[in-house]
Amino acid sequence: GAVVSQHPSWVICKSGTSVKIECRSLDFQATTMFWYRQFPKQSLMLMATSNEGSKATYEQGVEKDKFLINHASLTLSTLTVTSAHPEDSSFYICSAIEGGANYGYTFGSGTRLTVV
Amino acid sequence: QKEVEQNSGPLSVPEGAIASLNCTYSDRGSQSFFWYRQYSGKSPELIMSIYSNGDKEDGRFTAQLNKASQYVSLLIRDSQPSDSATYLCAVNKGSARQLTFGSGTQLTVLP
Numbered sequence: 001g002a003v004v005s006q007h008p009s010w011v012i013c014k015s016g017t018s019v020k021i022e023c024r025s026l027d028f029q030a031t032t033m034f035w036y037r038q039f040p041k042q043s044l045m046l047m048a049t050s051n052e053g054s055k056a057t058y059e060q061g062v063e064k065d066k067f068l069i070n071h072a073s074l075t076l077s078t079l080t081v082t083s084a085h086p087e088d089s090s091f092y093i094c095s096a097i098e099g100g101a102n103y104g105y106t107f108g109s110g111t112r113l114t115v116v
Numbered sequence: 117q118k119e120v121e122q123n124s125g126p127l128s129v130p131e132g133a134i135a136s137l138n139c140t141y142s143d144r145g146s147q148s149f150f151w152y153r154q155y156s157g158k159s160p161e162l163i164m165s166i167y168s169n170g171d172k173e174d175g176r177f178t179a180q181l182n183k184a185s186q187y188v189s190l191l192i193r194d195s196q197p198s199d200s201a202t203y204l205c206a207v208n209k210g211s212a213r214q215l216t217f218g219s220g221t222q223l224t225v226l227p
Binding site: 095109 | 150159161162204213214216217218
């Protein structure tokens, strides 16, 4: 089946620094990837939709200048949290679609970000 | 009204019993429905997808969809302690490719 690899699985960084998270589709081409954020005991909240070769579409309330998304190829999307603050500490998860919208939403393993 | 609503639980059932998880959605244009299981600290894993009214069975899991009532459910037969997790209902509206998730129901299966 479709596999989405996400790295790193966890990261600790200091306030004010930037962190890059990678999401790769290993055995299929993903024209669209999604980035979610999940706080403890809450559900997944969509942050942005990443389309290969074009600008990401951000959900309302998500700062595009703080959460930089790059989808430069059909197998790689990156999320960079810039000038991280403790309130950015969360579980970040990417998801990719293989094929049509009704088929194959595959999730990465997630990245636990802790900003100290 | 939330787009996708689930009872947050916690729901506890004894081992071997049937666990019933429910989800309602607000947009009648929704076309695809998914149940995910999420263990603590892990990302969601797909259990079932359903697109048409009626029942869909896969092993111990049965998904039920009623579009007229805007209701989708998941039944887990012969529940096992390893089924203890948070179950997320997700809906796709078709025109928008992203999934909208419910808040999840925490299930505990007691040995």
